[in-house]
Amino acid sequence: MLSFLYDNERRALMSIGYACLTVGVPNTSQKSCMLKNASEENLSKIIEWNLNSLENIIDYNIKNDIKLFRISSDLIPFGSSTANALPWWDIYRNDFLRLSEKIKNSGMRISMHPGQYTVLNSPSEEVVSRAIEDLNYHAKVLDSLCKGAQHKIILHIGGIYKDKEQAIDRFIKNYERLDSRVKRRLVVENDDRSYNISDVLEIGGILNIPVIFDDLHHQINPPYSKRDEVYWIGECRKTWKEEDGKQKIHYSQQNPNKRIGSHSESIRINEFMDFFNRLDTKVLDIMLEVKDKNLSALKCINCTSGAKNIKVLEEEWSRYKYSILESSPANYLAIRKLLINKKEYPAIAFYNLVELALDEKIIPGNSINAAQHVWGYFKDVATEREKAVFLKSIDEFREGKTSITTIKNKLFKMAITYNREYLINSYYFVL
């Protein structure tokens, strides 16, 4: 079947992924601690917890065919600080080995991205040496998980300090101080205030390292030269060598209710498809930066990987269902109707309706209706006491004495207790 070939071919070309955390995936939370609590005992507990969460994330990615993922810099608390003297790569060697097998066998591409506080071009030697230590830490995590140089560390250039030329020179000079294990993975990215894509291409060109194009940063902080994103993505492509793997870009959308640069709650699919269709090649990986994480990754994957079986959308529907019922009973019915014909694959239409529904203002009566539907999964097994508690909380919600979140949390606990997998995977508890 042609669509099958197309599907596989397209998938081999492009991976779409998400960063650091998941939404609605059980047992994937991260822990951290404050400096004053960074005892060896406490740190060990947290690292163990975080590695277990990471394994669950990787399992989830494999199960859902998500082949691009950014690991949180907080995986090891104070990983680049003397506050954490644990040889964690050694202590948890077996865990890292198991994880690296899973990553390798699934063909997943991993990355890491030190935040805005890792500044290689600072005039302060203290700050620079901490940045170098931090990059060493990131390389150590990646080396423990994946061998190839296609698994990248993404870094911003840093500050300006009232003299951009000198600041760039300092970046270039300090780059040379980096360990080869960092250098082979290091790529640089444009930011939303100081270094635009033209600046970063210049720096990447001098250092002969790949450049990541970040679309939202580019919209906020474009170079003087007026060229469109497709042009700049093409320029960045030239910086990616064979051993670096596929070109990688960052994509996010503005949150209309927050300050410039804030990431949107979800990827608006029409806007994304417009961008996707304008790309002059599909041979690149797209890292999404968005609040709803894996949810948007699945959305974009399902809308760009050619025709799939409608089962994919039915699975998504099973997870979105009760959120949609809560926010928009009308769209709930519209989506059911859309998915009746099992020979079609109306992915974009489906996500359009989901977005429309979730944008609606929630009416308390609809919240109660959805909660009662979810309660239906327990009505045969719940104890009298559980039933009384539920009915009472619905009454309290009606009177404004409790929040729907509290009710949802109780329902989620019951989903765990009675092992209702269908509900445990539902976005109802997180959207």
Added chain:
DNA sequence: CACCGTCAAGTCGCA
């Protein structure tokens, strides 16, 4: 158990 101030990192604008 829900809520909200605090933490951790470095830069930059403004007194």
Added chain:
DNA sequence: TGCGACTTGACGGTG
């Protein structure tokens, strides 16, 4: 020169 704002998600103390 020094202080507050900025960012992000989890902690940790309060009610």
